[in-house]
Amino acid sequence: MSARSRLNGDLILKGLVATAALAVVILLLALGVELVMHSDLSLSKFGLSFLVGTTWDPVHEIFGAAPFIFGTIVTSLIALLIGLPIGLGVAIFLSEKAKGKRVYGYTIGTLVELLAAVPSVIYGLWGLFFLSPLLKTYVEGPLHNYLGFIPVFSGAPFGLDFFTAGVILAIMIIPTVSAVSRDILNAVPNSQREAMYSLGATHWEVIRKAVLPYARSGIFGATILGLGRAVGETMAVTMVIGNEPRITANIFSGGYTLAAVIANEFTEASYPLYVSALVEIGLILFGLALVINFGARLLIWRMTKGTRFRV
Amino acid sequence: MDTKSSLSNNYRRRHASDRLMTGLIYVALILAITPLVLIIGDVVVLGGSQINLDFLTKLPVPVGVSGGGIGNAIEGSAIIVGMATLIAVPVGVGAGIYFSEWPESRLSYLSSFMNDVLAEFPSITLGIFVYIIIVLTTRTFSAVSGAFALAIIMIPIVARTTEESLKIVPVSLREASLALGIPRWKTVIRIVISTGRSGLATGILLAVARATGETAPLLFTAFGSSYYFGGNLFSPIAALPLLIYTDGISAYPQLQAVAWGAAMVLVGFMLILNLTVKLLIGRRFAGVRAEI
Numbered sequence: 001m002s003a004r005s006r007l008n009g010d011l012i013l014k015g016l017v018a019t020a021a022l023a024v025v026i027l028l029l030a031l032g033v034e035l036v037m038h039s040d041l042s043l044s045k046f047g048l049s050f051l052v053g054t055t056w057d058p059v060h061e062i063f064g065a066a067p068f069i070f071g072t073i074v075t076s077l078i079a080l081l082i083g084l085p086i087g088l089g090v091a092i093f094l095s096e097k098a099k100g101k102r103v104y105g106y107t108i109g110t111l112v113e114l115l116a117a118v119p120s121v122i123y124g125l126w127g128l129f130f131l132s133p134l135l136k137t138y139v140e141g142p143l144h145n146y147l148g149f150i151p152v153f154s155g156a157p158f159g160l161d162f163f164t165a166g167v168i169l170a171i172m173i174i175p176t177v178s179a180v181s182r183d184i185l186n187a188v189p190n191s192q193r194e195a196m197y198s199l200g201a202t203h204w205e206v207i208r209k210a211v212l213p214y215a216r217s218g219i220f221g222a223t224i225l226g227l228g229r230a231v232g233e234t235m236a237v238t239m240v241i242g243n244e245p246r247i248t249a250n251i252f253s254g255g256y257t258l259a260a261v262i263a264n265e266f267t268e269a270s271y272p273l274y275v276s277a278l279v280e281i282g283l284i285l286f287g288l289a290l291v292i293n294f295g296a297r298l299l300i301w302r303m304t305k306g307t308r309f310r311v
Numbered sequence: 312m313d314t315k316s317s318l319s320n321n322y323r324r325r326h327a328s329d330r331l332m333t334g335l336i337y338v339a340l341i342l343a344i345t346p347l348v349l350i351i352g353d354v355v356v357l358g359g360s361q362i363n364l365d366f367l368t369k370l371p372v373p374v375g376v377s378g379g380g381i382g383n384a385i386e387g388s389a390i391i392v393g394m395a396t397l398i399a400v401p402v403g404v405g406a407g408i409y410f411s412e413w414p415e416s417r418l419s420y421l422s423s424f425m426n427d428v429l430a431e432f433p434s435i436t437l438g439i440f441v442y443i444i445i446v447l448t449t450r451t452f453s454a455v456s457g458a459f460a461l462a463i464i465m466i467p468i469v470a471r472t473t474e475e476s477l478k479i480v481p482v483s484l485r486e487a488s489l490a491l492g493i494p495r496w497k498t499v500i501r502i503v504i505s506t507g508r509s510g511l512a513t514g515i516l517l518a519v520a521r522a523t524g525e526t527a528p529l530l531f532t533a534f535g536s537s538y539y540f541g542g543n544l545f546s547p548i549a550a551l552p553l554l555i556y557t558d559g560i561s562a563y564p565q566l567q568a569v570a571w572g573a574a575m576v577l578v579g580f581m582l583i584l585n586l587t588v589k590l591l592i593g594r595r596f597a598g599v600r601a602e603i
Contacts, residue, residue, distance in 0.1 A: 013496035014413065020405025021422040024470065027463060028425045031440045038443050089339025097336065108340065110589060115347045117585045119524025121552045122574050125559045126350045171346045178343070202329035225431065232433025234527040239560060259435045266439070266531050282439040293428045
């Protein structure tokens with residue numbers, strides 16, 4: 001009797017928690033299935049031309065996602081260009097410089113983590129009222145005046161554009177890049193560092209020649225994870241990018257991203273094909289997020305041999 | 312003589328580059344932290360002056376009318392985040408227990424990987440998903456759909472922190488309990504979970520903080536409203552981040568001021584929750600050290 005009830009208790013608990021774990025798997029699968037099913041109108045009408053079509057004209061029922069894909073790529077690249085060196089710098093500080101100075105490192109670490117806790121819509125509000133005018137006057141203006149002969153900087157400063165969106169995204173991915181890279185750098189064995197020091201290397205030489213090469217694939221993973229965050233970010237970008245579907249080399253021009261067009265137009269989509277086209281944009285985001293996340297996780301898991309991280 | 316001077320030149324060059332790179336690392340540090348200071352500073356300066364009892368409790372008023380507040384948005388956020396927590400905690404904690412106590416099973420491996428992927432998922436796609444399965448079927452934007460969307464965001468966070476805080480419970484505790492003939496399920500509930508409970512609380516708080524600030528998935532689920540919650544869970548409902556978004560991008564300075572006031576409330580709530588979490592984590596690690 002008591003053996004039976006024990007067996008049942010174990011089975012019940014295992015059954016319950018396994019159901020919860022199964023629910024996570026089902027959620028992600030259902031997400032993919034529903035997105036595919038509800039973008040069928042657009043999929044069958046436009047096929048692959050949806051990805052390369054440059055016209056987005058709901059009035060004439062013509063839908064091409066190229067301007068949004070372009071905007072997502074450009075803003076994410078700007079974000080990585082600015083955010084990666086800064087995030088990596090913070091990670092190197094936390095793992096190499098602040099070692100042994102616990103209060104110091106802890107404070108800095110906490111501040112950077114708080115950056116991740118600020119809601120996206122607050123970044124958007126701040127970007128709209130402060131960062132955008134600030135960048136327009138002090139960064140875009142000088143860049144246009146002195147480097148305007150380069151096509152990238154050729155446009156007149158606008159403020160609500162690819163560049164501002166990229167900078168906001170850079171700020172938002174710094175906590176991701178630095179937190180993951182710090183964990184990766186902490187996983188580099190100390191013998192690597194000691195061997196280099198014993199040869200008389202300076203602190204920077206140790207970091208550059210013994211620590212960073214060892215952590216390379218993990219840092220690459222952290223970068224891709226940051227990229228994933230930039231690609232999917234919605235509110236902050238929607239509020240500062242200007243929301244114009246445009247493909248241009250000029251980063252001081254208004255643009256649009258995949259996530260932003262869904263946020264702006266989904267509730268206004270007035271006929272089934274329109275809704276379907278927006279769901280297909282969601283499907284593209286889903287695909288991107290899947291590829292990026294799988295790639296990043298694999299790299300990070302390989303580097304740290306299965307230990308998982310809080311990001 | 313020659314060798315010596317070239318040696319010292321080399322030495323000087325190497326140390327110069329060491330100092331330069333150290334300097335650059337500090338520059339990166341400053342660049343990373345400045346935005347946080349600026350954001351919080353701006354929110355406090357512009358939002359702080361808005362805050363008073365009326366602002367926190369009254370309904371929004373039309374442009375041109377003075378007074379009014381964000382009472383309905385605070386109420387709405389509390390309701391949908393509360394409902395989301397009720398959905399997310401059992402599922403998240405359950406999945407976390409499974410990941411930590413049955414890590415060798417295939418489902419555990421698959422699900423914990425998917426959990427990580429879900430945690431980083433673009434929240435706007437979750438909004439579309441919930442729109443399709445709930446809003447389309449019930450034919451109305453609703454508190455329920457908003458809560459469900461937020462729950463999907465909370466589950467991976469709760470699951471991951473649960474798993475992590477249960478994994479650091481020493482194996483010796485489990486073994487001691489099992490050796491006394493206490494069944495596994497009782498060991499998990501009475502020993503493992505109760506030892507790791509501050510970690511669980513941490514995870515739930517983090518998830519609540521994250522969900523409260525989420526906007527994108529609410530745009531076409533909760534939708535927003537200018538009234539208090541009327542008792543019908545299947546009708547549109549206001550939420551703090553939605554109000555910040557719509558008022559923030561409006562053309563009227565009066566509404567923009569309301570957005571900053573609401574931002575102050577939201578950021579304040581965020582900071583309090585996150586600092587509480589920090590304190591809990593500090594205590595938790597102190598406790599673990601004492602036990603080992």
